[in-house]
Amino acid sequence: MNTCAFQGILLEKSLRYTQERRAIAEFVIEINPLREGDPKENLKAIYWGENGEKAHNALQTGEQLVLQGQLRINKVTHKMGNEEYVEQQASVIIEKINRIHSPD
Numbered sequence: 001m002n003t004c005a006f007q008g009i010l011l012e013k014s015l016r017y018t019q020e021r022r023a024i025a026e027f028v029i030e031i032n033p034l035r036e037g038d039p040k041e042n043l044k045a046i047y048w049g050e051n052g053e054k055a056h057n058a059l060q061t062g063e064q065l066v067l068q069g070q071l072r073i074n075k076v077t078h079k080m081g082n083e084e085y086v087e088q089q090a091s092v093i094i095e096k097i098n099r100i101h102s103p104d
Contacts, residue, residue, distance in 0.1 A: 003070065004069065005067065005068045006029065006031055006067050007032075007064070008031040008032070008064070010028075010060070010063045011030050011061060013026070013056055014026045015052075015056040023048070023056075025048075025053060025055055026045070026047075027047070027067075027094075028043070028045070029042070029067065043091070043092060045069070045093075046092070047093075047097070048093075055094075059097070063099060063100075064100040066100060068097075069093045069094040069096070070093045071092055072090070072091050074088070076089055
């Protein structure tokens, strides 16, 4: 089973619809590295349907979140002149989002 969880800060969000009017919410979260001194990473996350639309409307940039879902690795081919190279891009297909509330 492909299940994962990521904790991070919401940097960006967008909402679009398929031709069938199904919502696609896309988020970019910033994830802290495991080792001190390594750079932070950005991860794309996709939430489909009514839950994605609700999450898009409810969440604000800067919020700390835990995303649960399935990790996907997509291969994207880029052309530069006569040369091609393949880049692997990770994303999460969201099944659940939890906000992290800091104590007051």
